Each structure stands twice: as C-alpha cells, then as structure tokens.
Amino acid sequence: MRAALLQMTSSDDPGENLITVKAMLAEAAAGGAEFVLTPEVTNCVSTSRRHQQAVLHHEEDDPTLAALQIAAAKHGVWLLLGSLAVKTHDSDGRFANRQFLISPQGEITARYDKIHMFDVDVTPEETYRESDGYRPGDRAVLAETSFGRVGMSICYDVRFGHLHRALAKAGADILTVPAAFSHVTGAAHWYTLLRARAIETGCYILAPAQTGKHSACVGGCRQTYGHSLVVAPWGEVLSDAGIDPGVSYVDLDVKKVSEARRRIPALTHDRKFDEPDGRK
Numbered sequence: 680m681r682a683a684l685l686q687m688t689s690s691d692d693p694g695e696n697l698i699t700v701k702a703m704l705a706e707a708a709a710g711g712a713e714f715v716l717t718p719e720v721t722n723c724v725s726t727s728r729r730h731q732q733a734v735l736h737h738e739e740d741d742p743t744l745a746a747l748q749i750a751a752a753k754h755g756v757w758l759l760l761g762s763l764a765v766k767t768h769d770s771d772g773r774f775a776n777r778q779f780l781i782s783p784q785g786e787i788t789a790r791y792d793k794i795h796m797f798d799v800d801v802t803p804e805e806t807y808r809e810s811d812g813y814r815p816g817d818r819a820v821l822a823e824t825s826f827g828r829v830g831m832s833i834c835y836d837v838r839f840g841h842l843h844r845a846l847a848k849a850g851a852d853i854l855t856v857p858a859a860f861s862h863v864t865g866a867a868h869w870y871t872l873l874r875a876r877a878i879e880t881g882c883y884i885l886a887p888a889q890t891g892k893h894s895a896c897v898g899g900c901r902q903t904y905g906h907s908l909v910v911a912p913w914g915e916v917l918s919d920a921g922i923d924p925g926v927s928y929v930d931l932d933v934k935k936v937s938e939a940r941r942r943i944p945a946l947t948h949d950r951k952f953d954e955p956d957g958r959k
C-alpha cells in the first residue's frame with residue numbers, strides 16, 4: 680500500500696490552501712498513492728481568533744471539506760485530512776481541531792477532535808493557549824480502511840502515549856500524527872516521540888507536517904518544524920520529508936505490524952499496579 684504525505688506551509692487563507700492541497704493530492708494520486716494524508720490545520724494556520732471567525736465554517740458547510748470529498752472520489756484515494764479548523768455550535772465560540780477520514784467514494788467515514796490542547800510556554804516569547812480557541816475532544820477514534828485500522832491522533836497528542844497504546848490495543852495498525860509542531864520542540868523531541876510511539880505500539884506512524892514560516896500571523900510569525908515522518912512498527916524511520924513543502928511517498932506492508940509485535944509482545948504484557956505512594 681502506497682501512502683503519500685503532503686507537507687505544507689498553510690497560510691491563514693482557506694481558499695488558497697485548498698488550491699494547494701488539490702494540486703498536491705492530484706500529484707500524489709498520479710504517483711500511485713492509495714492513502715493521502717495532510718497536516719494539522721490544513722485549511723488555516725492563524726493566530727487570530729477574529730480572523731478565524733471570519734474565514735472558518737461549520738463542518739456541514741465547510742467548502743474545503745466538500746471540495747476534498749469530491750477530489751478524493753475523483754482520484755479514488757483514501758484521504759486523511761490531518762485536521763481542519765472548524766466552527767462548533769458551542770456558545771463560547773470555540774473551534775474544533777478535527778481530523779477527517781474520507782473514503783475513495785468521497786464519504787466521511789471517521790472524525791476525531793484533538794484531545795490534548797497545547798497550552799504551553801515554549802519560551803517566554805513563544806507561548807500557546809490552544810484551548811482558548813479550540814474545544815478539546817474526549818473520544819479516541821479507530822477507523823476501518825481497506826488496508827488496515829487507523830488510530831487517530833493530532834500533534835501534541837503524541838506526548839500522551841497512553842492514547843496511542845489504547846488505540847493499538849483496540850486494533851490499530853497505523854497511527855496518524857499530523858502536526859504543526861513548533862520549531863523549537865520539534866528539533867528537540869519530534870523524532871524521539873514518533874519513534875517511541877511506533878516501538879511501544881508496533882504500529883506504523885504516519886506524521887504529515889506543517890513546515891516553515893506561516894504568513895499573516897498576528898503577534899509574530901509562526902514557524903513549524905516540517906520533517907513529515909513515516910516510522911515502521913519496529914521503529915525505523917522510512918521517510919523524512921525535510922523542510923520543503925511537497926509530497927513524500929512510502930510503501931507500507933501491514934504484515935510488519937504483526938511481525939514487530941511477535942518479536943516484542945509488550946502490548947499484551949500490561950499489568951495492573953498500585954499507584955506510587957503519596958498519589959491517591
């Protein structure tokens with residue numbers, strides 16, 4: 680099974696980003712991909728909630744989602760939208776950071792709202808309060824495809840290994856970790872976290888990423904780490920897209936999942952234990 684990861688530098692203009700994804704998707708399909716994946720917030724990287732209010736939509740009338748359902752069907756590929764920022768019907772006006780799986784018939788077969796919010800001071804100058812703008816999800820999602828089961832996560836979720844363990848124990852063969860990783864934390868942690876999640880779970884990891892300097896950011900330009908990564912179930916890095924936008928390909932063999940788990944059956948070795956003293 681050939682997968683293609685689309686590495687992007689999304690702007691804060693969903694219309695412009697849609698044109699980019701459609702072109703990359705056509706290229707990936709022509710390159711033989713059956714499964715195409717896009718990064719976190721494919722449709723809009725913005726630091727302004729006011730701007731997001733003006734340009735984002737609810738899922739049911741999001742023009743990016745509708746156009747990409749048609750495009751997936753036209754090319755006959757499975758399409759994982761790493762995430763789209765979409766409006767919710769919550770009274771506090773927060774958005775959802777939502778991942779979609781679209782079938783080769785153009786139907787949405789799964790959706791996942793990012794659970795863990797990046798409320799972090801990376802440096803005194805670089806701070807994030809994702810939960811100000813986004814409503815976190817509270818449900819892990821495993822999706823069926825013709826090539827295996829896909830466990831969904833997004834970006835900062837990668838630091839919460841128990842989520843990926845739960846997905847693997849529920850039957851995931853492939854874990855998705857689309858990202859808009861910060862440049863600083865990416866350089867320090869990106870490879871190690873993704874390889875650890877692969878090794879712990881015996882899953883393939885597919886991590887399409889945002890890269891470079893994103894335009895039109897209020898309060899400083901956002902810079903993301905890039906290096907869209909594919910890791911095999913045994914932990915080898917199969918593909919690293921570097922820092923330029925573009926399409927990278929990898930051929931997956933889902934048999935490698937059971938092979939890795941046969942060699943190290945740690946997923947079946949969980950034991951119950953008492954919490955450490957002092958933490959009831």
Ligand SMILES: O=C(O)CNC(=O)[C@H](CS)NC(=O)CCC(=O)C(=O)O
Binds near residue numbers: 776797834838859861
């Ligand atoms: O705000 C948006 O536009 C979309 N969301 C993101 O880009 C999110 C929250 S700011 N980024 C991350 O989770 C980076 C995690 C990270 O860098 C780490 O775990 O080190």
